[in-house]
Amino acid sequence: MQPRHTINYCRVCGHAVEHRVPDDGDSRIRAVCPACHSIQYLNPLNVVGTIPVWEGKVLLCKRNIEPRMGKWTLPAGFMELDETTTQGAARETDEEAGVQIDMGALFSIISLPRVGQVHLFYRADMRSPDMHPGPETQEARLFAEADIPWSELAFRTTQITLERFFSDRQHGHYGLHDLSIE
Amino acid sequence: MQPRHTINYCRVCGHAVEHRVPDDGDSRIRAVCPACHSIQYLNPLNVVGTIPVWEGKVLLCKRNIEPRMGKWTLPAGFMELDETTTQGAARETDEEAGVQIDMGALFSIISLPRVGQVHLFYRADMRSPDMHPGPETQEARLFAEADIPWSELAFRTTQITLERFFSDRQHGHYGLHDLSIE
Ligand SMILES: [Zn+2]
Ligand SMILES: [Zn+2]
Missing domain, CATH: 3.90.79.10 (Nucleoside Triphosphate Pyrophosphohydrolase)
Known part of the structure; x- marks a missing residue:
């Protein structure tokens, strides 16, 4: 089993993420890290x-x-x-x-x-x-x-x-x- | 683009993860959180x-x-x-x-x-x-x-x-x- 967890924290740096549309032209809400700027996706x-x-x-x-x-x-x-x-x-x-x-x-x-x-x-x-x-x-x-x-x-x-x-x-x-x- | 980041921190609670085989019968090394016990997977x-x-x-x-x-x-x-x-x-x-x-x-x-x-x-x-x-x-x-x-x-x-x-x-x-x- 691989349950899907909500993304609360950045997996790169551990900072709390924001859930918003990234600034890179994306149109969907993603988990965006305000500290290290990484974006974390959930996919099928x-x-x-x-x-x-x-x-x-x-x-x-x-x-x-x-x-x-x-x-x-x-x-x-x-x-x-x-x-x-x-x-x-x-x-x-x-x-x-x-x-x-x-x-x-x-x-x-x-x-x-x-x-x-x-x-x-x-x-x-x-x-x-x-x-x-x-x-x-x-x-x-x-x-x-x-x-x-x-x-x-x-x-x-x-x-x-x-x-x-x-x-x-x-x-x-x-x-x-x-x-x-x- | 969706670059794959190494998992350093637990996305549920923010604690640093351990990279080890989980205790649930799995045979692969996963990102395991020692604080909240969630397991985080990377899949194709x-x-x-x-x-x-x-x-x-x-x-x-x-x-x-x-x-x-x-x-x-x-x-x-x-x-x-x-x-x-x-x-x-x-x-x-x-x-x-x-x-x-x-x-x-x-x-x-x-x-x-x-x-x-x-x-x-x-x-x-x-x-x-x-x-x-x-x-x-x-x-x-x-x-x-x-x-x-x-x-x-x-x-x-x-x-x-x-x-x-x-x-x-x-x-x-x-x-x-x-x-x-x-
Ligand atoms: Zn980060
Ligand atoms: Zn955790």
Whole structure:
């Protein structure tokens, strides 16, 4: 989890910041430091993950952390510095499910402007059914489409991505799903 | 521009932070506040933009700001909170070029792990050849493929996106280009 804190103090020099439109042509209110003149921004965060598939079944993880502890999700988490979107998606899949995958194409990119996030899910083929869930996961399990626990999913982006995935699979063609959730 | 500052002080309480692995199961070094116990993260930023096209020509903007002042770029900029990727791409296109567009499909998503950014470019059809460049742009101009100023482009993500765009157009099919630049 990466909660967003209001910016009260300058992270460079520790002085209390002002919240105002900077003098550099910007049009938005930012955290501006009157002491060292640095400007500190808040921007959307990327959440990167995969849709891991083994013999037609999709891997879901039962969350062992808040929020939504005990609910099911596709493996995903915040993209870190020093990695690409696919490297982040592979890392989260390894950390949360402990499965080895061959990374496929980007399948969904879902903007969540209310929470300041963009969720990106890649298709992925599991190399074996072996799973070694990490501490953030109570249980990892393969689900056939008919067995997906729709009412027990943790996040709407997981639900939408799975709905689109099964629909595309039925139609024999996987697209790119670029959506937003207000 | 949104330079990344090292985190020296806690943005919540102003106390000097420690740089260490937090006690919450994380495995990376973060800025941890010993006073209020908040953890402050640095994550990749999204840059969103468009490939605006009018009668087969592509619109480029000559930058009026550093870095790369005087070089040509596709209209793009940092995604803001409270917007989707396409809303951000449309906003930047309006701010930098002052052109009205019909937004098309995501065309390129380019990770830049060394600078902590992801650049996303959407195809876009201009509704008219009218342009009203903003203060960040010296000049906006429509270029035929043969006239693209390849040696005067501001950013590698612009270059790669334009190369892929013209190649796809020649082949009669626009794909999604998911790349990284080390
Ligand atoms: Zn300061
Ligand atoms: Zn603090």
